[in-house]
Amino acid sequence: MTEKPVLWLPRRVSDATVERACRDYEVILNDDDTPGTPDEIIAMSAKVDAMMPCHSEHFSADVVSRLDPRLKIVANHSVGVDHCDLQALAAKGIVVTNTPDVLSDATAELAMLLMLGAARHAVRGDRLMRTGAWDSWSPSFMVGKQVTGARLGIVGMGRVGRAFAEKARGFDMDIHYFNRTRLSPYQELGATYHESIESLLPVADFLSLHCPATSDTTNLINAERMAAMRDGAILVNTARGALVDEDALLQAIKSEKLAAAGLDCFKTEPGGNPKFADHENIFMLPHIGSATTKTRDAMGFRALDNLDAFFAGKKPRDLL
Structure with a gap:
């Protein structure tokens, strides 16, 4: 039996997203729902194949340079990717996606x-x-x-x-x-x-x-x-x-x-x-533009769609 990819969810996403993620992946949840620090991101990269961060997790060039080779994809739970150094991630061979359209x-x-x-x-x-x-x-x-x-x-x-x-x-x-x-x-x-x-x-x-x-x-x-x-x-x-x-x-x-x-x-x-x-x-207002149940479910599912495609050997829809 093929082992499921390991996915880290650093923030508490919608219940529907968590349920689907747990069905298809080995999921590591952050029950505290606090932003992932640079040290946590680096440490977790040695334990997981994929991450689904929000804009609260910052992938600076320094952080990316210290990521473990095990990490293959960062499937953002956001449209904006200004928290990611895309050039550094590309040089590291890490795939990056986002969630356009749905919000x-x-x-x-x-x-x-x-x-x-x-x-x-x-x-x-x-x-x-x-x-x-x-x-x-x-x-x-x-x-x-x-x-x-x-x-x-x-x-x-x-x-x-x-x-x-x-x-x-x-x-x-x-x-x-x-x-x-x-x-x-x-x-x-x-x-x-x-x-x-x-x-x-x-x-x-x-x-x-x-x-x-x-x-x-x-x-x-x-x-x-x-x-x-x-x-x-x-x-x-x-x-x-x-x-x-x-x-x-x-x-x-x-x-x-x-x-x-x-x-x-x-x-x-x-x-x-x-x-x-x-x-x-x-x-x-406290940065709640996408904060509706319908949209947060759609964002989570879009990120999971990108992960599913990647691990199926296909090109993710929202590849950056």
Whole structure:
């Protein structure tokens, strides 16, 4: 009887994923559900044939250089792979996959929540209700920014960006976007293409980020680009915290250059930026863009599909 490959799950994934994984693999679970440290990753590489990490496990060049030859594949339970040094892993002969497609709608839904919440003073309103401080009303009370009919700028028209655009059309938003390449008319659906982010910024009432974190996109939205945005615009980020210069964002909020921001990701995770908490017009969530039961099951199954293909001697669908 052929022995099952040994798989390490460093984080607690969905019950359905664990059940399927245990059926087809010898699984090592991390019952504490704490991020795998570099030392743990290195030690575990001598015990397993495969790993299914999340973005909380970091495969730096140093970590990869110390991995045991037994480890053959890193099947990420995420779309983003900025936690992996892909060049170092490739040089080591370790296959890397991710889980695209399946979380686009869930993340786009959260971007819509952040956009609406930031525009309509959700943080302040919730505080007033929970503390019993709502004791008056007037026509000037809690006046926010209307989403319907506004111009939406999208940076990055990949799967999530397109899913967000589709949902925004339900609010009759005028879609503008910047992408490395222009979409086909079929995918564009009437959206206005901008060849540079600089031409997009001045026209967007709302700016939503949906591009990956790379060396080229670190601090993509910096002080200079915030200055180029429309006065009173709102910034939404459900992609990666590295895209935004957080000091510049704080200054733009304090100066009222930006009316608000909706953020699901931060430079420091977990934890976020404690300075943001002083501003009720920064609506924050703890990086939960894909956190629905349906999506987490789909992510786990997509990662397992990649593992199944690899160990069957086939090319994984999401090979990077």
